[in-house]
Amino acid sequence: MKARLRQIFSVSVSVAALSLLLASCGSAAGTSGTSAAPEAPAASRETFAAVPGAAAADQPAHVSPDAGNAAAPGDTVTVSASATASLVPDRAQFSVGVTTEAKTAEKAQEDNTTDVNSIIDVLKGAGVEEKSIRTGSYNLSPRYDYSGDTQKIDGYTAYCILTVDDRPVDSVGSLITKCVSAGATDVRDIRYYCSGYDAAYAGALEQALASAHTKAQALAEAAGRELGGAVTISEIPEDSSARWNSSAAYSAKTEAAAADLSVMPGETDITAQVSVSYALK
Secondary structure, three states: HHHHHHHHHHHHHHHHHHHHHHHHHHHHHHHHHHHOOOOOOOOHHHHOOHHHHHHHOOOOOOOOHHHHOOOOOOOOEEHHHHHHHHEEOOOOEEEEEEEEEEEEHHHHHHHHHHHHHHHHHHHHHHOOOOOHEEEEEEEEEEEEOOOOOOOOEEEEHHHHHEEEEEEEEHHHHHHHHHHHOOOOEEEEEEEEEOOOOHHHHHHHHHHHHHHHHHHHHHHHHHHHOOEEEEEEEEOOOOOOOOOOOOOOEEOOHHHHHHOOOOOOOOOOEEEEEEEEEEEEE
């Protein structure tokens, strides 16, 4: 009987112990599922926000200049200046055209080729090298008669342009006259340029820079500051066509070939412009 009671008591204790264990586990699980994580101390949050690396990694970085190294306003003065050099052109380029008409395309082309070759021979005889003579354009087209009810081909026109490069200005008038005598029917696009353009432009740049320094010096003195050295120097692009001076195209007739054409190139202005920033002390 005593052994039976001990067995029942032992089972009861075991069941009670198991119930107590399960209750304890359930209570722990319920507590962990509903309780919030402890809040970080305010001091910790403030310290984190002050750390430079705390920003998100995918955000663009922004670096502000250090207050001790930031340039104060008015530490530089920027001015622009220009200078112009005038030169009388000493070289020239011109073009002559040859127009021929005939009833057939073959004849128009043949006549045009004959006249063009005559002009080339004249130019070579005057000392112009082959490399200075080039064909600018060539065209062969039908000529139509619109007098009747229907248009019809009345013949053909051939047209060729020869361009002569790099000639001394004082020889251009004589060369044009020779071309007209040899068969040229029009003269166009006379252009002048200076062989000393680069040297003149360099000189204009120096003058422009000196003028810029004078302007900056006056501004610095007016502001009660001392002018320092140049910080940046920029060349402002100029229109390179200043090198050229083109005349209007005009017609030249064979009857006018008795006297050489007078060529007046005038002067070419070569302008340089700069922008300079100087330090102020």
